[in-house]
Amino acid sequence: MIGRPLRGRSECFPCTLSAMLIGLVGDLEGERNAAVRWLEVLGERGDVRVAYQLGDLRFGMGPDPEAYLAAIDSVCTRYDLRLFCTNGNHENWAELDRLWSTSRWIDEDGGLKPIEVAEHVTLLPRGHRWNLGGRSFVALGGAPSINRHLLTEGVDWWPSEVLLDEHVDATIAGGHADVMLTHDSPLAPYCTPEVHEVLRRNASDNPMEWPESSLAYADEGLAKITRAVLGVQPMFLAHGHFHVAGEGLVQLPGAPSATTVWSLAARHEAGTVRVLDLDSLTEASAA
């Protein structure tokens, strides 16, 4: 939430699992059928117990958010899958702010705790850190909505969607993490070629006819994520938001080795779900 100091925290979460493979899920945008389908794909493998969704779940949004969440939790229950969500811009941030202002979801140091919104579904606060499968993780959600001019504050847009400098500072202060999960992408030359192409087209042809103010608003988010990624120097970065499937290998200044970046697609598109092998930080083979 705006103004609340964040602390980088390290904890094993969930600490009882020793998964070497994790599922990564792109923007679901409130599409129940897509969510169910992709979670079934992961569950049917039989070797994935933990999945991370990379924002724009549309938590608390849409005509029946409870039924949407219940459908997701039901699939997770069927396959004994835990889903952890990094928030995007398209979430009900008023509801997130409300939950993260209640004592239940604030730890004794004033930091924000993951919100267990269903038995198998948890929302991760910005800057949250944990360890799994021998790897350190950090999540940093949120992004500016480039279509903000088409949205209505309090209905389908909330100012808390944006990443603040204090979120970036706290995340960097937590130091290196092997795996970084974000909603927004860093800028070139630290993004995938596919995201670079979207950004290039927006800047040159602007085929979506985004207003200058919306492009500038989006650029602020890109700059903040870039600063965070450069500070954390992850070995592996996955993000959503652009709704394009992509992959790149980038060299972050000062990093001892190149960083693999995955851009996840959205909804039913191919490339919305991938499986990461935590040993090699490469795509897991088919189950």
Ligand SMILES: [Fe+2]
């Ligand atoms: Fe998004």
